[in-house]
Amino acid sequence: MMLKKLFAFNGGVKPDYHKGESNHLPIAAAPLPAELVIPLHQSIGGVPHPLVHAGDCVRKGQLIGGPDGNVSSAVHASTSGTVKAVEPRLMPHTSGLSAPCVVIEPDGRDEWIEHAPVPWRSMSPGEVRDALRDAGVVGLGGAVFPSHLKVNPGKLGHLDTLVINGAECEPFITCDDMQMRERPEGIVKGAAILRDLTQAKQVLVGIEDNKPEAVAAMRAAVERLKAERIEIVAVPTRYPAGGAKQLIRVLTGIEVPHGKRSTDYGVQCFNTGTAYAVWEALELGRPLISRIVTVAGNVETARNYEVHFGTPMQDVIALAKAKPDSDRVIMGGPMMGYRMPSAAVPVVKATNCILVGSKALFPPPPPEMPCIRCGECALACPVDLQPFEMYWFSRAKIFGKAQEYHLFDCIECGCCAYVCPSRIPLVDYYRFAKSEIWARENEKTAADTARERYEFRLAREEREKAEKAAKLAAKATETKAKLAAQAAAAAAAPADAEAAGAAVPPEPTSTATNDPKALIAAAMARAQAQKAVVHPENVEQISPEKQAEIAEIEARRAKLREVAKAAQPQEDQ
Template identity: 65%
Template sequence: MLQRLFKFKGGVKPATNKAPSVQAPIRIAPIPPRLVVPLHQSIGGQPTPLVEVGDRVLKGQRIGAADKWVSAAVHAPTSGTVIAVEERVAAHPSGLPTLSVVIETDGQDAWIERHSFDHASLEPERVREILRDSGVVGLGGAVFPSHVKLTPAASVPMDELVINGAECEPFMTCDDLLMRERAEGIVRGVAIFRDLLRPKRVLIGIEDNKPEAVAAMQAAVEALGENFEVVAVPTRYPAGGAKQLIRVLTGKEVPASKRSPEMGVQCFNVATAYSAWRAIAFGEPVISRIVTLTGNVEQPGNWEILLGTPMQEVIALAGPKADTNRFVMGGPMMGFDLPDLSAPVVKATNCIIAGSPALFPPPAPEMPCIRCGACALACPHELQPFELYWFSRSRNFGKAQEYNLFDCIECGCCSYVCPSHIPLVQYFRFAKSEIWSRERDKNMADAAKARFEFRNERDEREKAEKAERLAKAAAAKAAEKKPAPAETPPAPAEAPAPQTVDAEAAKKAAIAAAMERARLQREAAQPKNTDGLTIAQRKEIAEIEKRRAPLQAQQQTTPNADAAQTQNSQKDQQ
């Protein structure tokens, strides 16, 4: 089988360090006494909790429902009792808390009733719903809900489906082991994706430093009689970036401004395909994942770990050595320091590396940029990182965007090669978040301006209507005073009266509707105040509201004072 491969520019070749963690097969981690399952584990909406404290949950029971289309459900990883639904520290560099369901496990591991589906006999829409409700998201680390990506573009035919088994990050071997041991499941999952997207070709890309995985996948494809092409791609970080792998396998370059289906190609991780197959064929939602535990540990390897297992229990499985000074979640190129080991394993946790000063030495002091251009040569998106660095540093964000800051995928190649040891990626993250926050501020200001203009317009309109009404009333009075010149039938004189009443009622209704619209707009424009509050804060607000209710009822009797108050408070806000 000859497959023409394309090249992406840039990239780096760090030592892969994969050997230690592929010696042992995937081991099943024990059920911990407590699981902390964050509800928000994917890109998109925040799933709403479906359980309360004291509820008994079964393994695979949905505990968080997707709140919108770009969102994915969350499930109980084992059976037990919900002992808390509260904010717990998240597996995130910030160490901030996130709403989580805490389950005391009962050790029975009792499954909920499972239904298997034959996806071929279902409507595609229904298959996507099942995937969403099974919590299937991108397990390569991006955790984007998969069902959203399984809709082909209306105008562009789907040419290629790319399956990502490249796993280019050093140290990480969870996909490698999954492909070696569960290739058949992966291929069956890929077939589901294929049936939904109907691409002309299916290409499975695996870096050529994983010959066992390539062989296993090829064997599985042949055994199942599929026509998928398993392709070994050159080992070069970040070959496993979706855009880089698409480029290598298809020659297509997906720019930041486009989504890949618009170019007739879509990409999924191998572990995602596997979990999709489990969800469809066995009714098993995503409740565990393969995690590589490696680095400065006694027993590097891969474990299948229940989501929600606290990190310290996971790490204990591998036995960190005495000089371990940090734990990195993700790979060494794009991962981050775990701020708190009580944070749980989530769908994005593909690898945990125990770091030591010898393994990850502290960086040399940062020197000035000498414009050597090594970063530009290493950038897989062919950006000019040193220019972006100057612009980010000087807060010249307009220029940074002109130089395509948002095409940066933060792969870290530029920082890796920089002879001045400049943390370039951090500068770019800073610039991006500054731009986002400025845009948010601007949108809010625009919304406020629109509200203000709308109110002015309404005031003007009401004034005009009032004037018109007064004029009409005056005219009517004048007409009444005038004696009728002849005996006219009374009907026409009376007839206009109900009409004016009707018109006024309609006007009032229109005004009420406009006010309602304005109120809704206000609410829509200002979700920030009450959004993202902690449970404690919400409770406090509820109590305050309760106290305020009788006072507000009193104020209803003096509407003018109330109106004046609200006006004042509005001024204060401004």
């Protein structure tokens, strides 16, 4: 299998690469620090929830942060030791904000948890993805997107091409280069695993041609392992050839539009470091707890180190011996890197390079001058945008127009700012505009959510009010029915009383069951009727004299009742 043709992408630049400063020494192991500060949030997606507490003893590779939802990845202890705290600490981000971290004091034993290879060949695709998620595997090329979500063959059920990105186009960074030189077999085995998981027809490993040793080592590993359908391809050196869409374009000729998934076109892309991490996670059962980091820039000895996550950057910089005039620390390269708020921030999964800067190495930019609309930025843009238009509208805060010029298609590679003769920091304007748009969208979302909650509360209150009114109406109807039944019973009482020989008061003339006076009269009538039907008890065995006496008493009572009736007001009749 031979790739017959390479394609080109538009734009790009050729800066000074400074690769030779850090790729002449083998990878060294960075020693464990006195304290590891491991952020729980180290990938795109939700923040993992802590699974340990202060005072807990942990071992190397132990799960300390559980994935939060689907778009998230686990976090593990980088070594054995004692958890000192679970608290917010300064994050390796230019904002200078803090986030929840697990602070571990190493015990020096570096004792692993029990681990074994994962039988991924006999597992379902979903189970394999869960295993990668729980192993904390993310993209190590800089995006740190959870890899388990990318191990998906797409709608077709298979991929035409799996691209392994070894271009590493950013200046100063050589971590992938050195890993391909020293550990090529692990990368090839990881690529073969990804090939099988995605059902890819072919695997293309793209490496820039300024890394001949890496190209030779990877080709030799493919031959030794007899890896099928895997080809090592040297691509022209041009920044940003290491961008996923740019490398896909160079190797396959496919242009993936913004907002579309490459799997819709039968292509998927992984970094070489990610492939190595997949191999370790599935074949060795080891979670992702360290990575290779380039330390370069204003240091005595630039070199690559394998660093445990949570190690303070200043400890790694000390190994390379920063020069006295150093004044900044950048995570990443000079084109797309971010300045750190402090050298004490920890190394995380996204840390591919620690670049130490100085005024001599990175002199302050000259004063920004007005845009002359020369179009050089448009010629250098690898995404075929119009950077000068986006700049004007971003600076004027007309964000709607900036979006019309596809602001969010910008990959912030810095090519436009690199060639700008007016020295305008174009990418800073684009980042500002994006952040403002995101902030406004978040505010709008929050306002919409608040309005929906308010409307829901009003609807709930109206519903409860209607339900209460319906209950009261039903109760009133039930009460009226009971009163009507009682009135009917009271009307039938005189007939029963007459049949029993007792005097019964006349029936009230009022028929309105809801008239209070009529209700009172009906109640009094019922009481009198009950009294009228009462007969003396145990009178069967008494003498005739007693019976005559009782009859005389009853006659007097009846006479008194007649007098009382006559004395009642006419309105009560």
